[in-house]
Amino acid sequence: MTLILGYVATLLVTFFTYNIFVIGLNIQFGYAGILNFTVITFMAFGAYFYAVFVMPHADNSSQVFYILGLHWPWPLAMLAGIVASGALGYLVGLIALKRLRSDYLAIVTLATGTLVYGLFGNNNKLFDGWSGLFNVNQPFQSVATNHPNEFSWIFVVFSGVVMLVVWLFANRLYASPLGRSMRAIREDQDVVDSFGKNSFKVRMLAMVIGSVIVGIGGVLTIQYIGALSPAGWTTGETFVVWAALLVGGRANNLGAIVGSLLVAVIFNEATRYIPQVPSHPNLIPNLRNVIIGGLVILSIWFRPQGVVPEKKASFLEVPLVDKYAQGFPGEEPGGTLSPAASEA
Amino acid sequence: MAKSILEVKGIKLAFGGVQAIDDCSFHIEEGTITALIGPNGAGKSTMVNVISGTYRPDEGHVILDGKDVTRMPNYVRAQHGLLRTFQISREFANLTVLENLLVVRQGQVGESLFGALFRAKRWQEQTKELVAEANDILNTFGLYRLRNEYAGNLSGGQKRLVELARAVMAKPRLLLLDEPMAGVTPALIERLGHHIVELNRELGVTFVLVEHNLDVVEKICSRVVVMALGKQLADGTLAELRSNQAVIDAYLGGGARERVGS
Amino acid sequence: MTIFLLNIGFGLVTASVLSLLSVGLSLQFGVTNFVNFAYGSYLGVGMMLAYTFSATLHFPFWAAAALGTIFTGVVSMVIAEGVLEPFARRRKSLFYMLIVTFGLSLVLDNLLQIFYGVDFFQYPVAQSSPVTIGPFSFTNAQLEIIAIAVVAMVGVHLLLSRTRLGKAMRAMSDNMDLARSSGIDTKNVTRWTWFISGCLAGLGGIVLALNIVSFQTNSGETLLFVIFAAVILGGIGQTYGAMLGALVIGMVTEISTSFISSAYKQDIAFIVLVLMLLLRPQGLIPAKGKA
Numbered sequence: 084m085t086l087i088l089g090y091v092a093t094l095l096v097t098f099f100t101y102n103i104f105v106i107g108l109n110i111q112f113g114y115a116g117i118l119n120f121t122v123i124t125f126m127a128f129g130a131y132f133y134a135v136f137v138m139p140h141a142d143n144s145s146q147v148f149y150i151l152g153l154h155w156p157w158p159l160a161m162l163a164g165i166v167a168s169g170a171l172g173y174l175v176g177l178i179a180l181k182r183l184r185s186d187y188l189a190i191v192t193l194a195t196g197t198l199v200y201g202l203f204g205n206n207n208k209l210f211d212g213w214s215g216l217f218n219v220n221q222p223f224q225s226v227a228t229n230h231p232n233e234f235s236w237i238f239v240v241f242s243g244v245v246m247l248v249v250w251l252f253a254n255r256l257y258a259s260p261l262g263r264s265m266r267a268i269r270e271d272q273d274v275v276d277s278f279g280k281n282s283f284k285v286r287m288l289a290m291v292i293g294s295v296i297v298g299i300g301g302v303l304t305i306q307y308i309g310a311l312s313p314a315g316w317t318t319g320e321t322f323v324v325w326a327a328l329l330v331g332g333r334a335n336n337l338g339a340i341v342g343s344l345l346v347a348v349i350f351n352e353a354t355r356y357i358p359q360v361p362s363h364p365n366l367i368p369n370l371r372n373v374i375i376g377g378l379v380i381l382s383i384w385f386r387p388q389g390v391v392p393e394k395k396a397s398f399l400e401v402p403l404v405d406k407y408a409q410g411f412p413g414e415e416p417g418g419t420l421s422p423a424a425s426e427a
Numbered sequence: 428m429a430k431s432i433l434e435v436k437g438i439k440l441a442f443g444g445v446q447a448i449d450d451c452s453f454h455i456e457e458g459t460i461t462a463l464i465g466p467n468g469a470g471k472s473t474m475v476n477v478i479s480g481t482y483r484p485d486e487g488h489v490i491l492d493g494k495d496v497t498r499m500p501n502y503v504r505a506q507h508g509l510l511r512t513f514q515i516s517r518e519f520a521n522l523t524v525l526e527n528l529l530v531v532r533q534g535q536v537g538e539s540l541f542g543a544l545f546r547a548k549r550w551q552e553q554t555k556e557l558v559a560e561a562n563d564i565l566n567t568f569g570l571y572r573l574r575n576e577y578a579g580n581l582s583g584g585q586k587r588l589v590e591l592a593r594a595v596m597a598k599p600r601l602l603l604l605d606e607p608m609a610g611v612t613p614a615l616i617e618r619l620g621h622h623i624v625e626l627n628r629e630l631g632v633t634f635v636l637v638e639h640n641l642d643v644v645e646k647i648c649s650r651v652v653v654m655a656l657g658k659q660l661a662d663g664t665l666a667e668l669r670s671n672q673a674v675i676d677a678y679l680g681g682g683a684r685e686r687v688g689s
Numbered sequence: 690m691t692i693f694l695l696n697i698g699f700g701l702v703t704a705s706v707l708s709l710l711s712v713g714l715s716l717q718f719g720v721t722n723f724v725n726f727a728y729g730s731y732l733g734v735g736m737m738l739a740y741t742f743s744a745t746l747h748f749p750f751w752a753a754a755a756l757g758t759i760f761t762g763v764v765s766m767v768i769a770e771g772v773l774e775p776f777a778r779r780r781k782s783l784f785y786m787l788i789v790t791f792g793l794s795l796v797l798d799n800l801l802q803i804f805y806g807v808d809f810f811q812y813p814v815a816q817s818s819p820v821t822i823g824p825f826s827f828t829n830a831q832l833e834i835i836a837i838a839v840v841a842m843v844g845v846h847l848l849l850s851r852t853r854l855g856k857a858m859r860a861m862s863d864n865m866d867l868a869r870s871s872g873i874d875t876k877n878v879t880r881w882t883w884f885i886s887g888c889l890a891g892l893g894g895i896v897l898a899l900n901i902v903s904f905q906t907n908s909g910e911t912l913l914f915v916i917f918a919a920v921i922l923g924g925i926g927q928t929y930g931a932m933l934g935a936l937v938i939g940m941v942t943e944i945s946t947s948f949i950s951s952a953y954k955q956d957i958a959f960i961v962l963v964l965m966l967l968l969r970p971q972g973l974i975p976a977k978g979k980a
């Protein structure tokens with residue numbers, strides 16, 4: 084029973100954190116059309132910076148090295164991790180959001196990911212290189228002392244609340260005039276500019292907000308597990324987030340939930356317990372990645388709008404008398420111009 | 428003489444060795460409807476892009492309301508009331524027609540992050556007002572019943588009307604229309620022309636049209652600027668230009684006289 | 690000083706490898722007008738196929754390399770015909786095309802690992818001791834790499850300037866609509882472009898593996914953005930620009946190791962990429978007629 088409860092708690096935390104990642108990417112891609120091909124790097128930034136702010140000074144005698152080690156209280160360290168992730172988003176945005184084709188932005192994110200990965204891995208002094216950080220201080224330790232699952236369940240509640248806040252935030256943003264500007268920029272950036280809006284600023288906002296949210300997910304991840312090494316944030320992980328967003332439905336946060344559930348939780352968990360092939364230790368993760376990559380491609384082919392498509396905006400309005408109730412001006416009555424949506 | 432709202436002075440712009448605009452100057456008076464005509468490759472569309480700020484000229488100045496805006500990015504010019512439409516309709520395809528209009532109004536409370544999050548009451552009210560305003564405009568343009576369709580699903584003619592309606596929603600003072608009648612049925616040309624004249628008369632919007640259809644030009648434009656080979660060739664009323672030999676020559680070939688005169 | 694000169698020599702080798710890769714990417718981009726994010730995986734396909742042909746099937750190495758090159762071209766063409774072109778025909782937006790190629794890269798990389806595992810491989814070629822030429826020092830393999838690159842670049846030049854296919858590719862690169870309306874069989878040319886681009890990627894992967902001697906299936910993966918850096922440096926879609934870009938990036942990254950740890954030489958490519966994007970996104974040789 085203890086084991087099952089612990090497992091369920093882990094599933095829920097996984098679900099909540101992936102939800103947060105997917106919502107972050109949704110704000111970047113679904114709202115503003117920004118292709119971020121290294122979502123997971125922002126996760127790592129949040130997680131690592133949380134860790135080095137919350138952990139005490141590195142104990143070099145045990146051959147563990149990392150920067151800072153400020154031993155801040157965890158809420159402050161959490162903030163630091165989130166700020167770090169947002170700052171990385173800002174930097175990438177500065178380079179790539181300047182009126183460039185979306186290929187270039189994608190290249191810059193990909194290059195940033197490769198670079199950060201190499202830098203963090205090869206450099207022992209930053210975040211302990213390839214071995215990564217462990218024994219990272221977890222929150223709620225003083226309260227959760229009685230039972231091994233107590234921490235897990237407190238954390239389920241905590242991450243659930245954080246997810247709820249992120250979700251409410253994202254939905255309000257979507258409905259707001261700012262969200263509408265973002266979606267217009269996704270459709271045609273130049274036109275938005277030509278109507279007097281600084282589309283660069285709006286895109287940057289989407290980039291940074293998305294990075295901050297992914298960073299929050301990153302902090303939660305390391306808070307729950309208490310450790311992170313570069314092996315935990317490979318390109319494949321970025322794909323899980325993309326697959327969840329595309330399967331669930333871009334530009335709809337309900338889609339983010341469905342996608343995280345289907346891809347990040349059900350698919351990932353279902354494949355986790357397939358026994359390993361001794362001669363081929365990487366077979367299962369490799370197959371998983373093949374399927375995830377295929378899923379991304381197939382979902383774009385068969386259902387680009389996702390399981391839960393973007394909702395059509397509707398407004399409270401005072402009905403008017405339609406001056407052209409008979410039909411569209413300049414066209415024959417009953418002509419070709421009945422609302423074309425039926426064919427879509 | 429009426430005050431000029433726009434002046435272009437000595438504009439030069441070359442693309443990879445091709446001199447698209449070569450020392451072109453003219454001015455536009457406030458409250459007029461002016462046509463910008465000329466043979467293909469005369470640099471008309473390029474000029475629209477220079478005026479709106481999409482291209483930066485190699486030389487010369489764009490002066491809006493007596494203020495030099497040559498170095499200003501396009502969105503700042505738009506904030507001063509200088510708006511444009513595009514040669515090919517560029518609607519926000521996955522936004523509804525109504526949203527296409529809502530999005531372009533400047534100075535909404537919910538456009539800043541702070542406003543969007545913490546002043547929701549205020550922007551919700553504002554959006555309600557804007558929806559009413561936009562519906563009115565859509566009704567004028569005969570698009571009311573299509574307001575909740577995705578703009579990408581409309582027909583070509585409907586998209587042209589959305590472009591114009593959207594521009595109206597942004598409250599322009601000077602509106603540049605880049606071939607607004609291209610690929611539009613004759614009946615719709617009639618309507619678009621009617622709307623342009625009405626907007627000019629009732630809201631005092633100044634128009635500059637790049638247009639090939641000289642019938643339209645004759646009907647709605649009080650003044651015509653002719654461009655050829657990147658230069659301003661002549662300007663005046665269409666009647667005056669009919670007898671202008673340079674203009675006739677610029678349109679080349681034997682049929683030219685008829686085309687300008689028709 | 691000697692180390693500096695030695696690094697110039699290594700720069701020449703790296704530039705040779707990069708030139709194959711950046712020209713291949715650039716040709717394809719010019720014709721199809723979207724970046725193929727799976728391109729890095731084609732390197733792995735080439736290097737592993739050459740390994741299978743030479744080490745497992747005991748072909749002479751030159752034949753294995755040729756077969757690996759051609760098969761990678763075929764893989765590239767099949768993927769284009771089977772996956773990318775259908776997506777393009779459905780008029781999927783640029784966004785989706787990029788995501789699809791990105792997805793393909795994940796599939797290919799992992800398929801390679803499924804077939805070959807995570808071991809390190811080595812081609813069955815004799816390792817020679819370095820030959821000294823003036824101030825430089827090269828292994829035989831490195832001299833061959835330079836020779837291969839030079840021959841391939843001359844070949845690409847002849848293709849583009851002398852053959853109908855090459856001229857059609859250039860025309861499509863400059864102006865797709867014009868090319869189509871002037872009667873070029875754009876579908877066929879696109880197909881051949883994917884083949885040639887794939888061949889160059891495969892060959893590039895093989896010479897990369899020769900150069901680093903010991904390689905894994907994913908040894909080419911991180912090179913993708915270095916290739917991009919070279920392509921963007923030269924002006925995207927500009928074939929001769931890509932050659933120049935490869936030379937600059939190859940030289941700069943290798944020479945930088947005279948001053949900093951070689952672990953960071955890719956970062957230099959990243960810095961060049963960033964500077965180019967910020968200061969001159971159209972590249973050193975901007976495309977004609979593009980505003």
